[in-house]
Amino acid sequence: MPDPAPALTEDIVATVLGFARSNVDPERIADKIDQYRPLLEMSRSDVFRPLGEIPPATAFNARWE
Amino acid sequence: MEPYELSFSEAAEKIRTRELSPVELVESSLGRIKETEPAINAFATVTEESALRQAAAAAQEIANGHYRGPLHGIPLGVKDLYDTAGVLTTSSSRVRADYVPDADSVAVAKLTAAGMIVVGKTHTHEFAFGATTPTTRNPWDTSKVPGGSSGGSGAAVASGSVTVALGSDTGGSIRIPASVCGTVGLKPTYGRAPRCGVASLSWSLDHVGPLTRNVREAALVMAAMSGYDRRDPASVDLPAPDWSADLDGSVAGVRIGIPVNFYNERVQPEAWSAAMSAADVVASLGAELVKVEIPMAETIMAAEWTIMLAEASSYHQEALRDTPELFTDEVRVLLEAGEAVLATSYINALRSRTLMQAGWKDMFRDIDVLLAPTVPGPGVDAENPVFAWAADDVEAATSAYSRVCAPANLTGLPAISVPVAFTAEGGLPLGAQVIGKPFCEGDVIRIAAAYEAATDHVGRVAPMSMRVSSVS
Numbered sequence: 001m002p003d004p005a006p007a008l009t010e011d012i013v014a015t016v017l018g019f020a021r022s023n024v025d026p027e028r029i030a031d032k033i034d035q036y037r038p039l040l041e042m043s044r045s046d047v048f049r050p051l052g053e054i055p056p057a058t059a060f061n062a063r064w065e
Numbered sequence: 066m067e068p069y070e071l072s073f074s075e076a077a078e079k080i081r082t083r084e085l086s087p088v089e090l091v092e093s094s095l096g097r098i099k100e101t102e103p104a105i106n107a108f109a110t111v112t113e114e115s116a117l118r119q120a121a122a123a124a125q126e127i128a129n130g131h132y133r134g135p136l137h138g139i140p141l142g143v144k145d146l147y148d149t150a151g152v153l154t155t156s157s158s159r160v161r162a163d164y165v166p167d168a169d170s171v172a173v174a175k176l177t178a179a180g181m182i183v184v185g186k187t188h189t190h191e192f193a194f195g196a197t198t199p200t201t202r203n204p205w206d207t208s209k210v211p212g213g214s215s216g217g218s219g220a221a222v223a224s225g226s227v228t229v230a231l232g233s234d235t236g237g238s239i240r241i242p243a244s245v246c247g248t249v250g251l252k253p254t255y256g257r258a259p260r261c262g263v264a265s266l267s268w269s270l271d272h273v274g275p276l277t278r279n280v281r282e283a284a285l286v287m288a289a290m291s292g293y294d295r296r297d298p299a300s301v302d303l304p305a306p307d308w309s310a311d312l313d314g315s316v317a318g319v320r321i322g323i324p325v326n327f328y329n330e331r332v333q334p335e336a337w338s339a340a341m342s343a344a345d346v347v348a349s350l351g352a353e354l355v356k357v358e359i360p361m362a363e364t365i366m367a368a369e370w371t372i373m374l375a376e377a378s379s380y381h382q383e384a385l386r387d388t389p390e391l392f393t394d395e396v397r398v399l400l401e402a403g404e405a406v407l408a409t410s411y412i413n414a415l416r417s418r419t420l421m422q423a424g425w426k427d428m429f430r431d432i433d434v435l436l437a438p439t440v441p442g443p444g445v446d447a448e449n450p451v452f453a454w455a456a457d458d459v460e461a462a463t464s465a466y467s468r469v470c471a472p473a474n475l476t477g478l479p480a481i482s483v484p485v486a487f488t489a490e491g492g493l494p495l496g497a498q499v500i501g502k503p504f505c506e507g508d509v510i511r512i513a514a515a516y517e518a519a520t521d522h523v524g525r526v527a528p529m530s531m532r533v534s535s536v537s
Contacts, residue, residue, distance in 0.1 A: 056415030
């Protein structure tokens with residue numbers, strides 16, 4: 001059983017959005033954090049474990065024609 | 066009876082035999098649009114002038130003996146996500162308020178080549194990122210949402226303005242409005258129909274397809290939209306399909322999976338009962354009902370939303386940087402959240418999808434199709450679009466509607482929604498979806514057509530005159 005994920009704080013979201021150069025200002029992050037949080041909690045990568053050697057489902061097609 | 070009230074089959078036959086001119090049908094369609102738009106606002110743009118011009122050309126062509134087939138002269142509504150040459154294509158967003166494409170999307174080009182006549186562009190939830198379509202109302206009760214994201218197409222078909230309108234389906238956006246508005250909605254197998262020229266929400270989940278009044282035109286239009294196109298990386302190189310035999314096919318011996326989990330959770334009892342009654346109808350025609358467990362149910366929403374958020378935020382990143390204020394706040398929040406989805410989360414969601422596909426393949430060893438409610442309940446109040454499951458458990462309508470549809474997007478399997486009941490209170494439509502094996506659209510069409518023939522739930526036009534009130 002993995003350790004519970006740390007709470008997704010406003011500071012963490014601000015750091016990630018800052019690294020992404022998203023131009024979302026701190027006031028807006030504070031205002032919208034309750035809407036961001038459930039979406040981002042859902043996407044935490046440990047939700048999908050265990051994955052072992054499973055490859056991703058992608059749609060790249062190497063054919064030229 | 067006005068021409069717009071004719072079913073697709075009746076109208077197509079009358080056009081073929083020259084009892085009805087495409088001009089009369091298009092004029093009737095445009096008249097119905099004018100009559101109903103104040104109440105439902107299904108259309109972003111009505112292309113009256115070009116539609117009448119094309120109708121006159123179609124009439125002349127048919128008079129000259131060049132009948133192209135059953136789609137010739139039939140009015141078509143096109144979701145405003147689809148490029149249409151020379152016609153404003155806004156995706157119902159201020160971000161693209163002035164966008165006029167130079168060329169048609171592949172789907173529109175194929176359908177107009179088959180003789181269909183575009184009468185207008187239908188509203189979408191902004192960039193298809195939502196399931197309520199706030200611009201538009203439900204023809205069955207104008208205080209309710211039409212579903213989404215192809216809400217304008219659902220409302221246009223339900224109101225009788227057209228018998229066919231195009232949609233796109235990333236998390237149920239064809240099937241949701243079809244269910245909520247009481248129309249048929251067909252999402253093909255991922256890769257069956259090219260999406261070139263259609264604004265993307267999420268490349269690996271997007272599908273294009275029609276919403277229709279009856280099953281027959283859904284099969285014909287879907288077939289006409291299908292075919293390999295190298296420009297769409299997901300496009301699969303298969304010959305053009307023909308599902309006409311399935312429209313009159315038998316369902317005897319078909320094994321229908323009935324889910325014992327996921328699709329019966331956080332679903333209104335009336336919606337579940339309606340779907341199970343539909344299963345009983347098909348069983349009475351000779352199908353066998355088999356209970357099945359949906360695999361990896363706990364991961365479905367996480368995978369759907371992680372993939373959708375990340376891909377949508379990538380698609381809209383430049384616009385979000387340059388003109389964030391032009392997005393509605395609802396969609397802007399989703400796109401901003403998507404910026405914070407980690408690459409590893411996104412890839413793990415795609416890896417989880419691989420496992421899900423294997424699980425569904427295994428589940429389908431015992432069944433031919435799966436039957437389930439399309440959505441957890443009917444159209445919700447437009448002013449407060451939520452499902453309240455308990456005092457402390459309120460779910461946004463977009464999340465609730467897409468939750469029940471998402472498996473067919475993640476697995477890419479073909480799915481059709483048909484109306485199967487009307488609520489006891491308010492008479493709102495409820496739909497059931499039939500999901501088939503990959504590239505076996507004929508199976509779901511056969512079930513839907515058999516159900517349609519055995520009941521009177523499919524093909525109704527909303528009695529709008531009883532409930533018209535203007536959209537504020």
